[in-house]
Amino acid sequence: MVYLSKTLSEMIADDIYSMIAVENRFKPGDKLPNENDFSKELNINRSTLREANRILVTRNVLEIKRGKGTFVRNDFGKRKGDAFSALTTETSSVQEVFEMRMVIEPESAYYATLRATESEIKNILALGEKLEQKIRDDEDRVDEEIEFHKAIAKATHNSFMNRLIPVLLQAVYLGVVKTQHDEYIRINTLKDHRLIMDFMENRDAEGARNAMRLHMVHASKPWGKN
Numbered sequence: 749m750v751y752l753s754k755t756l757s758e759m760i761a762d763d764i765y766s767m768i769a770v771e772n773r774f775k776p777g778d779k780l781p782n783e784n785d786f787s788k789e790l791n792i793n794r795s796t797l798r799e800a801n802r803i804l805v806t807r808n809v810l811e812i813k814r815g816k817g818t819f820v821r822n823d824f825g826k827r828k829g830d831a832f833s834a835l836t837t838e839t840s841s842v843q844e845v846f847e848m849r850m851v852i853e854p855e856s857a858y859y860a861t862l863r864a865t866e867s868e869i870k871n872i873l874a875l876g877e878k879l880e881q882k883i884r885d886d887e888d889r890v891d892e893e894i895e896f897h898k899a900i901a902k903a904t905h906n907s908f909m910n911r912l913i914p915v916l917l918q919a920v921y922l923g924v925v926k927t928q929h930d931e932y933i934r935i936n937t938l939k940d941h942r943l944i945m946d947f948m949e950n951r952d953a954e955g956a957r958n959a960m961r962l963h964m965v966h967a968s969k970p971w972g973k974n
Contacts, residue, residue: 757799759902760792762910764800765809766898768820769914780810780818845919846968852916853964856901856909858957861948864903869948872899876945883938886929893924896941900948927967936966 764780767773780786780801787797801818804810811821864872875896882889897920901913927933940963947955 756792757796758803760790760796760800761803761807762902762913763790764804765807766914766917768809768824769918774820776820776824777822778820779816780820782817843968845922846964848919849916849923850961850964850968852912853897853900854957854961856904856916857944857948857960858953859906859909860900860903861951861953861956863905864948868899868903872896872903873945873949875899876941879941880938883934883941886934889928890921890924893928894920923967932969933967937963940966 768775774780781789783794783797787794790797801810801812805812808821809824810818812818860868860872875892879889879892879896882892894917898913898917901909901916940959943959944956944963947953947959
């Protein structure tokens, strides 16, 4: 079976969506940066950015106002089905977050190991090494955790998984924020991430799946998940 990679504009659309739904960089009603500045920041040309914006317009995330710019829709997040409508810090316990991750992430690691391009594997390893340094220094690592797990999810080349990425990243965010300075978590995260990276580099999909499952078990243990 052949798995078609997403186009660059589709990947950029996913990144912008994450800026809105995960990072809260842009909120409903906010105007996105001007085309020149934003395309330079994303290291793409303006035509790719325009196409990414059009994709998000069709998804009812953005709206383009003639002569004014591109804006996040005012009703984004209010409609049924928008990202995180049912996943918030108020309603989701840490245990529920890890249960959700246990269902998704081991399989993501498995399929990403099978399907990732060589450049995607290199990117995952580079992000993992950056994350390792943050853990060793006991520094805030939320952004690095999000980028590492997002890269793995994207490398599955599964269109449905790409729709789930914002929800997955919110789950990663909630879990890391509440556990990142726990010494047990830090020690085991270092070991587990290295295992995941080694298995992925060696294209051992079953090993990557088991390593990710072990990571979820270790990360959730202080919160009472069996």
